[in-house]
Amino acid sequence: MNTKSREYKNLSDEEIVKLVISKDHNLYEFLVRRYQKKLLSYVGYYIPDYDKAADVVQDVFIKSYINLQGFNSHLKFSSWLYRIAHNESINAIKKYHREVSLEGNENFEAVFLDHTKNIEEIFEKKELRENLKRAVHRLPFKYEEVIILYYFEEKSYEEISDVLRISLGAVGTRINRAKKMLVELYTQHP
Amino acid sequence: MQKKKKVLMERNKLIKENLDPDIAESVMQEIEQKHVKMRSPIYFVLGSTILTLGVICSLLVTIYLFNLFLYKLRIFVPFKFLDFGLTGLQPFVETFPWWHIVIAIVAVIIGIELLKQYDFSYHKNFMALILIVLVSTVGIGFLLDQIGLNEIAENESNLQVIYGHKYKGEAWLVGTLKDIDYDNDVLTIEIPHGEEVEVIVDNEAIFPSGLGFNLGTELRIVGIWEGEFFRAYGITGVTRIYRRLRINSIQPCYGGSCQ
Structure with missing residues (x-):
């Protein structure tokens, strides 16, 4: 695996996809290793229970494998994979009835209130990001999902557009509104 | 107590998140053990083809039915029945x-x-x-109706299921005025395809569009069947015929008032 790892390390996702389809399906493991942690973190925003989130991620990779020959090469593989993860997370939310807890950090709101003037600054500060994750869960779902992808997953507008299948304009609008809502949420209802 | 439990759960979660998860192994195991196969490209080509066909079919159905809708409106002018008030509601429906x-x-x-x-x-x-799809389907449907496609199709016996019309109901009648019997207050109405019905005009019959109709006028009549006769409680002509007759200054009086 180590020799193989070195051999395929520099290949792009899309190149590995081609190899998985044409040469060896075992190479799919490289893609899984590349994305398992990222997807676990992403799905974790929606499914706070680690084991359930891990199950969802596993399902995502299996679905992705089954549909690999239907992957649209005009898209980025990561966007395609995140799209599947997004759909699976929504299905899981419906199944598990997401439980969101904003408790557990007494300083959270006080810390947040000190920084509400500049939301970008909060996202940049590592120590506040964890707290902000909880705040984002208070947003309506369509704003929550763009904020998660943009700030926590650091996806571009184009990638978010492909993951959520909404226009670039809608991505921009939702991000701006979400930022305003986040500020309002904590200045009006601390 | 509940709060403490939640804090502990969060902490455990964070600890687990920081460990390197090995989902890859279980994914590959599942693929091997359960013999998970990739779907063939044909599956996706077929899916895409069906999707395209679905779009084309649904748009064609929309265009055709909208054209048929306009045609039926043109044939029956159902809104004309509403001139009779509540009596006209059933024929309208x-x-x-x-x-x-x-x-x-x-x-x-x-x-x-x-x-x-x-x-x-x-x-x-x-x-x-x-918007483009809607405007196109409505526009093409309108054009199809205008070029007379429905009139040609109407004569095809195979298409009678679609084009076969009902020109009379329990309380209404649609036809062309063939003859006026001024003495007996009886109109002869020709229903398309040749059937003729004698309509007795009731003394209290109403004429929402006036009495200025002549032979050849398309009439909408509400009333009741009395055997093979039809007793009319209301008669109205189709507006476009009226206009033509008025322009020609043919204004026969009906009802005996100006004989």
Whole structure:
């Protein structure tokens, strides 16, 4: 695996996809290793229970494998994979009835209130990001999902557009509104 | 206590998140053990073809049914029955081409939903695309009706299921005025396809569009069947015929008042 790892390390996702389809399906493991942690973190925003989130991620990779020959090469593989993860997370939310807890950090709101003037600054500060994750869960779902992808997953507008299948304009609008809502949420209802 | 438990759960979660998860192994194991196979490219080509066919079919159905809807409106002018007030409600409901417009709307909704499956649906301005689809289907449907396609199709015996009309109901009648018997207050109405009905004009009959109709006028009549006769409680002519007759200054009086 180590020799193989070195051999395929520099290949792009899309190149590995081609190899998985044409040469060896075992190479799919490289893609899984590349994305398992990222997807676990992403799905974790929606499914706070680690084991359930891990199950969802596993399902995502299996679905992705089954549909690999239907992957649209005009898209980025990561966007395609995140799209599947997004759909699976929504299905899981419906199944598990997401439980969101904003408790557990007494300083959270006080810390947040000190920084509400500049939301970008909060996202940049590592120590506040964890707290902000909880705040984002208070947003309506369509704003929550763009904020998660943009700030926590650091996806571009184009990638978010492909993951959520909404226009670039809608991505921009939702991000701006979400930022305003986040500020309002904590200045009006601390 | 509850709060403490939640804090502990969060902490455990964070600890687990920081460990390197090995989902890859279980994914590959599942693929091997359960013999998970990739779907063949044919599956996706077929899916894409079916999608395209679905869009085309739904739009064609919309165009055709909208054209048929306009045609039926033209034939029956169902709104004319509303001139009789409540009496005209039943004939209006019976002659209005409900299912044509309902299926056309359902088909266009299906078409739009199928269009959403394409990637361009969110890359392009989808609202503009929907508008183009709607304007095109309505426009083409209107043109089809105008070029007389339905009149040609109506004569095809195979298409009678679609084009066969009902020109009379329990309380209404649609036909052309063939003859006027001024002495007995009886009109002879020719229903399309040759059937003739004698209509007795009731003393209290109403004429919402006036009495200025002549032979050849298309009439909408409400009333009741009395054996093979029809007793008319209300008679109205189709507006376009009226206009033509008025222009020609043919103004026969009906009802005996100006004989």
